[in-house]
Every structure is written in structure tokens, then in C-alpha cells.
Amino acid sequence: xxxxxxxxxxxxxxxxxxxxxxxxxxxxxxxxxxxxxxxxxxxxxxxxxxxxxxxxxxxxxxxxxxxxxxxxxxxxxxxxxxxxxxxxxxxxxxxxxxxxxxxxxxxxxxxxxxxxxxxxxxxxxxxxxxxxxxxxxxxxxxxxxxxxxxxxxxxxxxxxxxxxxxxxxxxxxxxxxxxxxxxxxxxxxxxxxxxxxxxxxxxxxxx
Numbered sequence: 001x002x003x004x005x006x007x008x009x010x011x012x013x014x015x016x017x018x019x020x021x022x023x024x025x026x027x028x029x030x031x032x033x034x035x036x037x038x039x040x041x042x043x044x045x046x047x048x049x050x051x052x053x054x055x056x057x058x059x060x061x062x063x064x065x066x067x068x069x070x071x072x073x074x075x076x077x078x079x080x081x082x083x084x085x086x087x088x089x090x091x092x093x094x095x096x097x098x099x100x101x102x103x104x105x106x107x108x109x110x111x112x113x114x115x116x117x118x119x120x121x122x123x124x125x126x127x128x129x130x131x132x133x134x135x136x137x138x139x140x141x142x143x144x145x146x147x148x149x150x151x152x153x154x155x156x157x158x159x160x161x162x163x164x165x166x167x168x169x170x171x172x173x174x175x176x177x178x179x180x181x182x183x184x185x186x187x188x189x190x191x192x193x194x195x196x197x198x199x200x201x202x203x204x205x206x207x
Contacts, residue, residue, distance in 0.1 A: 013202045015101050016193065017123055018042075018108045021116040022131030023161035025143040027177040027185070028110050029061055031131065034186045035108070042108045043100035048073070051088035054146075063093075080207075081111070081118035086156070090115065098207055106193070113164040116171070125203040127196055129189060130171040134178050136161065 020028055036044065048063045050070050070089050073079055082091030092109055100107040111119065116128055133139040139161055143154045168174055173192050177185045196203065 012104075013197050013199070014204050015104050016106045016196055016203065017097065017101070017126040017205050018106065018189075018193065019116050019119055019126050019128045020108065020110045020131060020189075021113050021128070021171070022177075023133065023139060023164045024112070024157045025139055025146060025161075026131045026133050027142070027182065028131055030182055031177065031185055031189070032108070032110055034182055035189070038186070040190070041106065043096065043103075043105045045092060045096050045100075045107060045109045047090055047092055047110060048079075049088055049090045051086075051090075056146075080109075080122065081115050083112065083114045083118065085112055085114065086153070092119070094207075101205055101207060113167055117167075120170070123205055123207060125205050127173070127192065127203065128171040129173045129175055129192060130168040131185070132165065132168060132174050132176045133161075134176055136165075138179060 020031065022028055032044065035042065046060065046063045048065050048070060050065060050067045051062075053062070053064045067089065070082075070091060073091065073093065074082060078094055079091040080094040080097055082089065084090075090112065092111060092115065097107055097109070109119070113130075116130075119126060120128060133142070136158060140154070140158055143157055175185050175188045175192075
């Protein structure tokens with residue numbers, strides 16, 4: 001075996017940026033929380049939002065900020081991507097992502113489908129995973145169980161979900177979050193990451 005082969009087999013893969021997305025109510029936060037519980041060595045990037053904090057939410061779920069603070073970051077190019085969703089502003093802070101990559105740490109970002117499309121234009125070599133519900137009927141049940149939306153809001157989110165599911169072909173992977181099977185969804189995400197680490201032609205993130 002020559003020295004070039006030895007270098008190839010002993011190389012360390014570049015850090016990954018994993019983008020989790022999917023319809024509202026599909027269980028993205030629950031999946032992220034389970035990954036955190038399992039001490040997976042990710043840098044978890046907390047999305048900023050101007051919407052009010054729900055009763056059952058923790059500050060770690062989102063970084064809840066004022067419109068004024070959000071606007072300051074936006075004006076200073078401090079957001080990786082941002083969007084207005086259901087009348088509220090959402091954005092991914094850029095600096096924590098850059099710091100994680102500079103340390104060689106895998107990074108995970110949760111965004112809506114619109115946000116994922118924005119990030120793909122900036123970082124096409126990120127890993128894009130679409131979290132899908134088993135059915136629209138099940139997604140409707142989950143939205144109702146959240147007790148955080150009006151019937152009008154639920155209808156709007158379901159209508160949006162239909163369009164978002166049609167866009168799932170733009171992602172690298174689809175993981176179905178089955179009823180009461182969150183650990184299976186987490187295992188599938190971990191399997192995706194393992195496969196990505198074994199790529200012959202690894203992804204390389206430039207930010």
C-alpha cells in the first residue's frame with residue numbers, strides 16, 4: 001500500500017451540517033430533544049424567533065427575541081437564513097455555525113421547509129433531512145394535541161404541510177416520524193450520519 005492510500009484511509013471527514021426540516025407539528029423538536037438526551041456530539045443551533053413562547057416550550061427550543069433584536073442581527077448580516085412564517089420572524093444565527101465548523105464539530109439546524117431551501121442555496125453540501133408524518137390525518141391530530149393553535153391556524157398549517165410534503169424530493173433523505181416511534185426516527189437519522197461519514201467523496205462546507 002502506498003503512502004497516498006494510507007492518507008486516504010486515515011483521513012478525518014469534514015464536519016457535517018445537518019438540516020432537519022418538515023411540516024409544523026411533525027415532531028422536529030421531539031426528535032432534537034431525544035438526540036440531546038442521547039448525548040449525541042452535535043452543536044445544536046437554536047433558531048431565533050419573534051413569536052410568543054408556548055406554555056410547554058423551553059428557551060432551548062427557540063431563542064425567543066424581540067422584533068427589534070431580530071432586526072439588528074438581520075441588518076448586520078448575522079443570520080444564516082431567515083423567513084417570515086405565519087406572521088412571525090424566524091432565523092438561524094450565523095456565528096454559532098461558523099464557530100462549530102471551525103472546531104470540527106458536526107452541526108444540526110432545525111428550520112422550516114422554506115428555511116431549508118434558503119440554506120441549500122448557501123450551503124449545498126449540507127445534509128438535508130425531511131421529517132415526514134405517517135399521514136396528514138396523523139399530522140392533524142398532533143396539531144390538535146399541541147393546544148397551541150386555533151382551528152383556523154391548524155387548517156393553514158395543514159394546507160402548508162401538503163405543499164411542503166410535495167417539496168420533500170428536494171431533500172437528501174426522508175425520515176418518517178411514525179406514531180410512538182420517535183426512537184426509530186432518531187436511529188434512522190444516526191444511520192444517515194454514519195453513512196455520510198463513510199462517503200468516498202465527502203461533503204465540504206464553506207461558509
